[in-house]
Amino acid sequence: MSAPLRGALLVAGTTSDAGKSVVVAGICRMLARRGVRVAPFKAQNMSNNSVVTLDGGEIGRAQALQARACGLEPSVRFNPVLLKPGSDRRSQLVVRGKAVGTVGARDYFTRRQELREVVAAELASLRDEFDVVVCEGAGSPAEINLRATDLANMGLARAAEIPVLVVGDIDRGGVLAHLFGTVAVLEPEDQQLIAGFVVNKFRGDVSLLQPGLDQLVALTGRPTLGVLPFAEDLWLDAEDSLGTISGAPVGRPGPPHGTDWLTVAAVRLPRISNSTDIEALACEPGVSVRWADSPHQLATADLVIIPGSKATISDLNWLRANGIADALRARAIAGRPVLGICGGYQMLGTRIVDGVEHTAAVGAADVPDSATTRPCVVDGLGLLDLEIEFADPKIARQVSGIAGADSLHGYEIHHGRVTRTADPAWLTIDGDPEGSAREAIWGTHVHGLLESDEFRRTWLTEVAARAGRTGFVAAPGTSVADVRSAQLDLLADLVEKHVDLAALDQLIRDGAPADLPVIRTAR
Structure with missing residues (x-):
């Protein structure tokens, strides 16, 4: 033996x-x-695709x-050093699950x-x-x-x-x-x-x-x-953002249970962070998910998702520069479904104040240590009545909650705090209101939300109704965990x-x- x-x-x-x-x-x-x-x-990992461990630490998704x-x-022991790029030159440094600052190549060498x-x-x-x-x-x-x-x-x-x-x-x-x-x-x-x-x-x-x-x-x-x-x-849990190719399908969806397909366009942000929910939707039979980085790719989609971002203001500027912001506003006016998750949720609001990831001194996250900086204040897309301010420490935690009769689980990783909101809350997380829901516009800071199977099915049924896909039927037995x-x-x-x-x-x-x-x- x-x-x-x-x-x-x-x-x-x-x-x-x-x-x-x-x-x-x-x-x-x-x-x-x-x-x-x-x-x-x-x-050491370098990735903006991360998850939160039971004790509130952050590690690479892989x-x-x-x-x-x-x-x-999952444990911080399995990935003790994590670098989260916020620009081409600087990354947030996470050690043993906790953010300890922002570093460039020279800083990293000294540490x-x-x-x-x-x-x-x-x-x-x-x-x-x-x-x-x-x-x-x-x-x-x-x-x-x-x-x-x-x-x-x-x-x-x-x-x-x-x-x-x-x-x-x-x-x-x-x-x-x-x-x-x-x-x-x-x-x-x-x-x-x-x-x-x-x-x-x-x-x-x-x-x-x-x-x-x-x-x-x-x-x-x-x-x-x-x-x-x-x-x-x-295909599930692809860590590298190189795998999120514009126009490419996500997953291998089975045929619909009803007569209609539901189509989803997920915006491929330059600093995309965590695509867990996009992949959860792609597990559903009859749901066709594709990455998009131009307005015309959003035009025919029943649902558009703006995912998380490691550089919210920079990616918001990108949405404006390439016309996607205008396309999203047109969708809102027409009552067509949009979901924002974490950074995407923040972009949907009216105002963002960020002195953590982005500053007004140079208009980028890679600020020289000697520079004098002040918080960067920008208008959001205005699709939700919401104001956000970034602050330390970073929020990183697993959460549980409810939406209607459905239980849900997920995790939060963000610096942004809601300082004012006038829209109804979408969810109840650990007893507190979370997220926003205004007609066909939804937003939340919670990642992993759509891995909660019953919640996902209920919400997709509402999305399909608002999109006019009356023949769409959410499959009753899909389990993301089983996939x-x-x-x-x-x-x-x-x-x-x-x-x-x-x-x-x-x-x-x-x-x-x-x-x-x-x-x-x-x-």
């Missing part, structure tokens, strides 16, 4: 969105189904999904040792508690210009002596060059922890790829442990079928082989 499986693994990627998150989730689910006590870990794959509640200590402590704690910790890298380890401050790729692997699998997305093209090049540009000490490869999103006959994989072994001395096929049914669980099981099935599990176990248990060759390149 083999020894119990204990150890750790780091899954890195040749690029962002190569498949690191889903491969980690699949490995975690596969191990959990075998009875292994497994936990996910991402030392780590929440990976925790569920392991049968665990690297402090953050390394946070990461090392959390990883050591998880390895003590669990049999296996499956780590996810960030971006690509081949970004050698960032190696000095790296916390999540080879910096983590070297510090904790963890073997590394590199995932490449063959759907992008050039995957063999990506895999080879990722190893070749690394320092010899880093190369010696790269133990193998996984090819993701393969279409067709694997035998046609095999000669290339054989040459990759000859060139690098490292095997490909698996070739995962392209799976159209995997998510089925996708996690599909991931685990793909890993079990298409990855060399014996080799994977050995890698986790024994670490990278000691005799891995170094690829010599001109430096």
Whole structure:
């Protein structure tokens, strides 16, 4: 009998969105189904798609999904450092679930040792508690210009002596060059922890790829442990905003239960934050959801959603510049449904005062520390009678409530506070009024709201009536939680079928082989 499986693994990627998150989730689910006590870990994430843990901390959305794959509640331990970009130069820094300020590249460099200590402590704690910790890298380890401050790729692997699998997305093209090049540009000490490869999103006959994989072994001395096929049914909880492509459908909706489809246009904001509710709607049979970034894409939609934003005023200016603001006002006049969530809700009001994420000194979030700034005050779209003021500390909490006879659950992540409202409240959250409802315009600060199945069905029925889709019938049995669980099981099935599990176990248990060759390149 083999020894119990204990150890750790780091899954890195040749690029962002190569498949690191889903491969980690699949490995975690596969191990959990075998009875292994497994936990996910991402030392540092850069994403505006986040969730709130039970204790009010904030982590990357992918780590929440990976925790569920392991049968665990999401925890700040699984993602101790989170960067939330508010502009191209500055990001909000979240450490152990709490926002601690805004940083640029230079600030981050000065804090690297402090953050390394946070990461090392959390990883050591998880390895003590669990049999296996499956780590996810960030971006690509081949970004050698960032190696000095790296916390999540080879910096983590070297510090904790963890073997590394590199995932490449063959759907992008050039995957063999990506895999080879990722190893070749690394320092010899880093190369010696790269133990193998996984090819993701393969279409067709694997035998046609095999000669290339054989040459990759000859060139690098490292095997490909698996070739995962392209799976159209995997779409829920996509973390990277690169996946929100204008005009692209969200999900794979089943046919309607009634005679009418309900069409939804979700505005693809430049700094979009959290698309959970858009994906929840896409789970519904008969609901067709697409991303939109121009007025004409909103024209025929039965419902338009303005999602959350990490830069509310900047994204509001973008709505005005490209004509979407005018299209939304026309919808309101015509009584056609619009929903704003968090930042989208704030934009629907009459006035926003923001001295936290946006300032009037330079009109952007990337303000030099030496600049004199004052709060930026702008008019909202005026579709709701609502005023917002941004303030610290950030609100981050899980919530429960009711709407009519339906219970609901969700979470809030925002600096904006409602300072005045004259519209009826839409929801009751923890006993207090929340959100706004004016005819066919709704808004709320609550994310994840539409994952509450009964509430979602009731609300969609009202939306359909206001949109004139009298033949739309909300499907009675749709469960977002069940769809998510089925996708996690599909991931685990793909890993079990298409990855060399014996080799994977050995890698986790024994670490990278000691005799891995170094690829010599001109430096």
